[in-house]
Amino acid sequence: MIVTTKKLFEHAYGNYAIGAYNINNLEQIVGLFRGNLESKAPFIIQLSKGARSYTNKAFLEGLIRSADQVFPESIYAVHLDHGDEATCYDCIDSGFYSSVMIDGSSLDFEENIAVTRRVVDRAHAKGIVVEAELGQLGGVEEHVNVSEANAKLTNPETAKEFVERSGCDSLAVAIGTSHGAFKFSGTQALHFDVLAQIQNRLPNFPLVMHGSSSVPQDEVARINAAGGKLGGARGVDPEQFKPASKLGVCKINIDTDGRLVWTRVHREFFLEHPEKFDLRDPGKVYMAEYAKFIAQKNVYLGSAGQLEDVRKFING
Ligand code: G3H
Ligand code: 13P
Ligand code: ZN
Numbered sequence: 001m002i003v004t005t006k007k008l009f010e011h012a013y014g015n016y017a018i019g020a021y022n023i024n025n026l027e028q029i030v031g032l033f034r035g036n037l038e039s040k041a042p043f044i045i046q047l048s049k050g051a052r053s054y055t056n057k058a059f060l061e062g063l064i065r066s067a068d069q070v071f072p073e074s075i076y077a078v079h080l081d082h083g084d085e086a087t088c089y090d091c092i093d094s095g096f097y098s099s100v101m102i103d104g105s106s107l108d109f110e111e112n113i114a115v116t117r118r119v120v121d122r123a124h125a126k127g128i129v130v131e132a133e134l135g136q137l138g139g140v141e142e143h144v145n146v147s148e149a150n151a152k153l154t155n156p157e158t159a160k161e162f163v164e165r166s167g168c169d170s171l172a173v174a175i176g177t178s179h180g181a182f183k184f185s186g187t188q189a190l191h192f193d194v195l196a197q198i199q200n201r202l203p204n205f206p207l208v209m210h211g212s213s214s215v216p217q218d219e220v221a222r223i224n225a226a227g228g229k230l231g232g233a234r235g236v237d238p239e240q241f242k243p244a245s246k247l248g249v250c251k252i253n254i255d256t257d258g259r260l261v262w263t264r265v266h267r268e269f270f271l272e273h274p275e276k277f278d279l280r281d282p283g284k285v286y287m288a289e290y291a292k293f294i295a296q297k298n299v300y301l302g303s304a305g306q307l308e309d310v311r312k313f314i315n316g
Pocket of ligand 2: 082095
């Protein structure tokens, strides 16, 4: 069942966070649905612009519709990740997405508000909810001085004004995470102080944490042992997810870690089975490993075990 992120956030706020997983192909979709059902968790499927154009957006939508039939007990939102204005409209008009993100984070404050407001007006007219972003992601290391760091992090002073004027339904905040596998060269520096100040000004308003892959070191070691070259890859400690959710973070975005599972499975598979060439063989391993990975993440997020409660909440 496809629901809006708004409903999921109402249930989760202050207690746990929902995993938002980026999906590109069939094997990820099957593993995603299986892993969430096995751990009894609601979830968010995220489609990036790159995922939608990898083959054709119609394939991804078709795969999700099929998964909905094969796994009818699932509860999830379908969300556009990091949309520009035109892609938001395309998703809103498609009638398939329950949520879109307009990423105006690279624009100045007024322009970000203006574009977010336009998307919100068009989305809300169709019952679709909107995530916006304020601040700029990109690792802020502990050695970076305070004024440099503050220039990138979400400014708690302006976050309230941004939300009120843009009308967005949730806000992605920059608190020291960054996208990809190389998040921290020094000590991990997540700015929970900034998060707490944002929550203080925006009580009960759902916040979103992008760039939240953990880049597990055992995964990186296995990839490198099987011929990979991912020296120095580092991520966010998953033990931080629950404290973040207590401070209003309802959605935690994870893409890179899923890519690492794919890379490890395929590198190891072909190293161990040099004689094989049937793509379904590593595909089966990947679907099982990705499902296991999702189920484990949901335990850290606190979303594991919430599915039936969410169903009751949604059905009233
Ligand atoms: O934040 C970006 C996501 O990891 C999506 O990545 O644009 O390569 O699909 P992508
Ligand atoms: P990671 O690169 O840490 O997985 O972040 C994903 C993300 O924020 C997608 O929007
Ligand atoms: Zn992101």
